[in-house]
Amino acid sequence: MGPTRKRDLTVAALGAAVLGYLLVVALYQWFPPITVWTGSSLFAVGVAEAVWGRHVRAKISDGEIGDGPGWLHPLSVAQSMFIAKASAWVGALALGWWVGVLVYLLPRRSWLRVAGQDTAGATVAAVSALALVVAALWLQHCCKSPGDPTENGEGAEG
Structure with a gap:
C-alpha cells in the first residue's frame, strides 16, 4: 500500500464540489x-493525526519499531497508514462538499440572510x-520507512 496521490484527492474534491453545488442548489431550503x-x-481528527504522526516519526527515527517495551509495533504503523489514507479521502470529499456549499453561499450572502449566517460555518468546515x-498526508509521510522510494505518492499506485 503506497501513499495516496495528491492528484487523485484533487479530482475527488473537485467532483464532490460540483456534486455538492448541484445538491445545494436543489435542496438548500431544507438544510x-x-x-x-x-x-x-x-479539525479535531486532523490535529490528532498530526500529533500521532509526530509520534510515529520519532519512533521510526529512533529505531523503536518492533515488539519491545516502549516500542511501536509494526502493525500499528500499518494501521496508521490505513487510517491516514482513509482520512485523506474523507477530508478531500468533505472539502469538495464544503467548497460547493461556499460557491453557492458567497454570492447570495448579501441578499439572502440565511446564506450570510451559514457562510462562516461553511468556511470553518x-x-x-x-x-x-x-x-492525513503528513501521517502517511511519517509512516514511511527511511529507505522508501515513493516520495509524495507520485510513484505509488494507491
Missing part, C-alpha cells in the same frame, strides 16, 4: 443551520476538511 461547530470534528487532508 439545517450551518454553525461554526458543524465541521469542527474534522472547509478549512477543517483541508486541515484533515494535510494531517
Whole structure:
C-alpha cells in the first residue's frame, strides 16, 4: 500500500464540489443551520493525526519499531497508514462538499440572510476538511520507512 496521490484527492474534491453545488442548489431550503461547530470534528481528527504522526516519526527515527517495551509495533504503523489514507479521502470529499456549499453561499450572502449566517460555518468546515487532508498526508509521510522510494505518492499506485 503506497501513499495516496495528491492528484487523485484533487479530482475527488473537485467532483464532490460540483456534486455538492448541484445538491445545494436543489435542496438548500431544507438544510439545517450551518454553525461554526458543524465541521469542527474534522479539525479535531486532523490535529490528532498530526500529533500521532509526530509520534510515529520519532519512533521510526529512533529505531523503536518492533515488539519491545516502549516500542511501536509494526502493525500499528500499518494501521496508521490505513487510517491516514482513509482520512485523506474523507477530508478531500468533505472539502469538495464544503467548497460547493461556499460557491453557492458567497454570492447570495448579501441578499439572502440565511446564506450570510451559514457562510462562516461553511468556511470553518472547509478549512477543517483541508486541515484533515494535510494531517492525513503528513501521517502517511511519517509512516514511511527511511529507505522508501515513493516520495509524495507520485510513484505509488494507491
